Amino acid sequence: MKRGLKVLGKVFIGFIVLIIAVVLGFSWFVKANNKDYGDHNQILKSERQNAKKALVVYQPSRGKTTNKIAESLAKGINQSGYEVTINYPGKHMSKDISQYSIVVFGSPVYIGQTSTTLSDYMKSIKISDTQKVLVFVTGGELSNGELDKVETQLGSRKATEKVGFKNGEKDESKAYEIGKKIGAE
Numbered sequence: 001m002k003r004g005l006k007v008l009g010k011v012f013i014g015f016i017v018l019i020i021a022v023v024l025g026f027s028w029f030v031k032a033n034n035k036d037y038g039d040h041n042q043i044l045k046s047e048r049q050n051a052k053k054a055l056v057v058y059q060p061s062r063g064k065t066t067n068k069i070a071e072s073l074a075k076g077i078n079q080s081g082y083e084v085t086i087n088y089p090g091k092h093m094s095k096d097i098s099q100y101s102i103v104v105f106g107s108p109v110y111i112g113q114t115s116t117t118l119s120d121y122m123k124s125i126k127i128s129d130t131q132k133v134l135v136f137v138t139g140g141e142l143s144n145g146e147l148d149k150v151e152t153q154l155g156s157r158k159a160t161e162k163v164g165f166k167n168g169e170k171d172e173s174k175a176y177e178i179g180k181k182i183g184a185e
């Protein structure tokens with residue numbers, strides 16, 4: 001009887017430790033999604049003279065999936081003749097984005113949540129109706145809700161295009177083609 005209670009106690013403690021580890025692990029991911037990672041300005045130049053400009057702003061993800069998608073989209077837009085600026089959202093970013101004809105916003109999804117660093121930046125800027133806006137999210141189990149949540153941060157206007165990347169093998173080439181297409185339109 002005493003031994004049985006001892007085993008039960010150990011199982012209970014193990015269960016509590018497991019729960020704490022899971023909660024800490026989840027909060028680590030959520031925290032990363034809401035962190036300002038600072039200036040990571042990168043410019044893809046165009047060979048065209050007086051090339052039109054595009055901006056790709058994305059929250060990096062732990063495994064770099066979102067980074068790869070953002071870079072592929074940027075390469076596609078660049079291939080269509082645009083000079084593309086890529087950066088993370090945050091306080092370092094200019095609030096005047098009127099020079100960009102195309103603007104891309106991207107976020108990973110952790111526990112149903114998109115990045116608040118990205119949404120705070122989106123809420124702080126003005127986007128005109130003449131600018132093309134692409135919104136994307138990355139996740140394993142996406143529903144339309146996450147994309148809509150990011151689009152809501154645009155205020156009264158809608159995104160030109162919304163894409164969810166579900167961590168598939170061909171996501172990077174798909175992103176490249178989408179970038180090329182939006183740059184060519």
Ligand SMILES: Cc1cc2nc3c(=O)[nH]c(=O)nc-3n(C[C@H](O)[C@H](O)[C@H](O)COP(=O)(O)O)c2cc1C
Pocket residue numbers: 025026029061062063064065066108109110111112113138139140141142143167
């Ligand atoms: C702790 C955790 C929670 C996650 N929650 C979701 C979720 O709620 N919905 C979803 O679509 N994907 C979810 N994912 C998958 C990530 O969104 C997906 O892997 C995303 O592309 C970020 O990739 P990366 O961290 O591998 O770079 C989760 C992943 C982890 C590790």
